[in-house]
Amino acid sequence: MLTFLGFAxxxxxxxxxxxxxxxxxxxxxxxxxxxxxxxxxxAHLGDYVIEGVGKLAPTAAMLMFAxxxxxxxxDVGLFDPIVRGILRFCRADPMRxxxxxxxxxxxxxxxGDGSTTFMITVSAMYPLYKRLGLSLVVMTGVAxxxxxVMNTLPWGGPTARAATxxxxxxxxxFVPMIPALAVGLLFxxxxxxxxxxxxxxxxxVLALPGxxxxxxxxxxxxxxxxxxxxxxxxxxxAGSAAQSGSxxxxxxxxxxxxxxxxxxxxxxxxSGSGSGDGSAAGAAPEDGFQGxxxxxxxxxxxxxxxxAGLTVALLAAMITELLPIPVLFLLGAxxxxxxxxxxxxxxxARLAAHADNVLNVAGMVFAAAVFTGVLTGTGxxxxxADWLVGAIPEGMGPHxxxxxxxxxxxxxxxxxxxxxxxxxxxxxxxxxxxxGVSPLEIARASLVGQALHMSSPLVPAVYVLVGxxxxxxxxxxRFTVKWAALTSLVVLAAGMLFGII
Numbered sequence: 279m280l281t282f283l284g285f286a287x288x289x290x291x292x293x294x295x296x297x298x299x300x301x302x303x304x305x306x307x308x309x310x311x312x313x314x315x316x317x318x319x320x321a322h323l324g325d326y327v328i329e330g331v332g333k334l335a336p337t338a339a340m341l342m343f344a345x346x347x348x349x350x351x352x353d354v355g356l357f358d359p360i361v362r363g364i365l366r367f368c369r370a371d372p373m374r375x376x377x378x379x380x381x382x383x384x385x386x387x388x389x390g391d392g393s394t395t396f397m398i399t400v401s402a403m404y405p406l407y408k409r410l411g412l413s414l415v416v417m418t419g420v421a422x423x424x425x426x427v428m429n430t431l432p433w434g435g436p437t438a439r440a441a442t443x444x445x446x447x448x449x450x451x452f453v454p455m456i457p458a459l460a461v462g463l464l465f466x467x468x469x470x471x472x473x474x475x476x477x478x479x480x481x482x483v484l485a486l487p488g489x490x491x492x493x494x495x496x497x498x499x500x501x502x503x504x505x506x507x508x509x510x511x512x513x514x515x516a517g518s519a520a521q522s523g524s525x526x527x528x529x530x531x532x533x534x535x536x537x538x539x540x541x542x543x544x545x546x547x548x549s550g551s552g553s554g555d556g557s558a559a560g561a562a563p564e565d566g567f568q569g570x571x572x573x574x575x576x577x578x579x580x581x582x583x584x585x586a587g588l589t590v591a592l593l594a595a596m597i598t599e600l601l602p603i604p605v606l607f608l609l610g611a612x613x614x615x616x617x618x619x620x621x622x623x624x625x626x627a628r629l630a631a632h633a634d635n636v637l638n639v640a641g642m643v644f645a646a647a648v649f650t651g652v653l654t655g656t657g658x659x660x661x662x663a664d665w666l667v668g669a670i671p672e673g674m675g676p677h678x679x680x681x682x683x684x685x686x687x688x689x690x691x692x693x694x695x696x697x698x699x700x701x702x703x704x705x706x707x708x709x710x711x712x713x714g715v716s717p718l719e720i721a722r723a724s725l726v727g728q729a730l731h732m733s734s735p736l737v738p739a740v741y742v743l744v745g746x747x748x749x750x751x752x753x754x755x756r757f758t759v760k761w762a763a764l765t766s767l768v769v770l771a772a773g774m775l776f777g778i779i
Contacts (some may be wrong), residue, residue, distance in 0.1 A: 376417075379470065
């Protein structure tokens with residue numbers, strides 16, 4: 279009974295948010311509460327919720343102060359040179375922008391924290407997507423999938439959990455998996471290339487001032503006129519095609535995008551992504567490119583190297599686990615706010631500017647605590663895991679590594695990493711050991727589902743990603759799940775081909 283209710287609850291949640299019948303916060307709270315009553319445990323709902331909130335409170339605190347910290351870094355101009363450098367590299371080419379998103383997300387993922395990765399990636403790439411009229415769902419999908427592959431780093435979480443659960447050395451699990459993970463990352467880059475070509479076909483060929491496309495006199499004139507406005511993007515060719523092809527591009531990219539103008543000096547958050555909530559980092563409702571305004575009052579050029587050093591020190595402290603991550607971001611946000619904005623009115627203004635984003639993300643995390651609390655407290659998760667493990671045919675025993683890899687996709691999507699690695703993985707390892715399958719192979723196979731896991735509704739970081747990008751969670755899920763699952767299968771196939779799994 280609990281097994282059926284668990285799967286029904288998850289399916290109901292996913293269907294309602296993907297059909298946009300409920301907001302994610304409402305669905306995360308009301309659906310589990312209803313199913314808790316159906317399970318006959320409504321009297322214990324309060325206990326389940328309080329337990330779930332207690333477990334996710336540190337995560338919510340970390341996200342709150344991390345959003346404030348990186349929001350301040352955007353305000354003071356820390357990421358402006360990065361965006362300008364990416365802009366020069368991409369030359370306003372949609373394909374290069376999408377590939378650059380994957381590369382940037384993969385590099386920043388070396389810090390091991392998904393929330394930080396998404397904040398930096400969206401902060402740097404969001405203005406480019408808005409200027410070029412690209413689909414923001416492409417950005418969130420590529421960033422989440424790249425981060426999912428890199429999330430298998432020993433300090434990222436899953437590898438450490440697998441090592442702890444099976445009493446193995448994390449290096450013995452991770453190092454042999456590097457070739458398979460490298461193949462998975464290359465697949466993400468190839469995917470970004472293909473999606474970038476789609477976006478290029480949809481919006482047309484664009485150029486920066488000074489970069490002329492041969493054979494287009496109109497482009498040369500537009501480029502010369504734009505040289506007086508630093509950083510403005512102009513249409514190089516097929517401007518009318520960008521207008522007429524926007525509806526076709528929406529279907530091709532999997533997002534409901536609006537008409538794409540040939541010249542987009544400004545943008546409204548939420549357009550081009552299939553969302554309409556208008557939430558985005560560092561962007562006011564009427565100035566979607568505020569983050570790179572070279573004349574904004576919040577810039578602190580004299581403090582650039584202080585802010586850069588503070589950010590590097592913060593990331594280094596996170597990797598070395600000098601202090602708990604929530605404490606590090608709390609201290610970093612307080613220090614950054616005090617040094618960059620010493621006057622109280624300025625501090626209040628900066629906090630107010632990022633309050634919407636903080637409230638949305640923190641609210642989502644605490645709402646997710648209701649979902650996870652009910653799943654765990656009622657025993658639904660355990661029953662679902664036991665049912666799936668029990669459904670494995672006896673003849674598959676010698677192939678338990680393959681089975682573990684395949685099961686890691688749905689289980690890490692519908693469960694937390696803690697629930698999977700500490701609750702399910704030991705059972706799979708025991709079943710494998712009975713047929714001579716090494717626990718190391720089981721542990722390595724358990725990592726392949728992480729590319730999909732990073733888009734799970736139970737992962738708080740994904741709400742940072744979609745919130746800052748102004749993308750509906752349902753749109754992100756519809757677009758990303760298929761590509762993330764395919765990436766996980768590529769990693770699994772590569773692991774088997776190389777004899778790692």
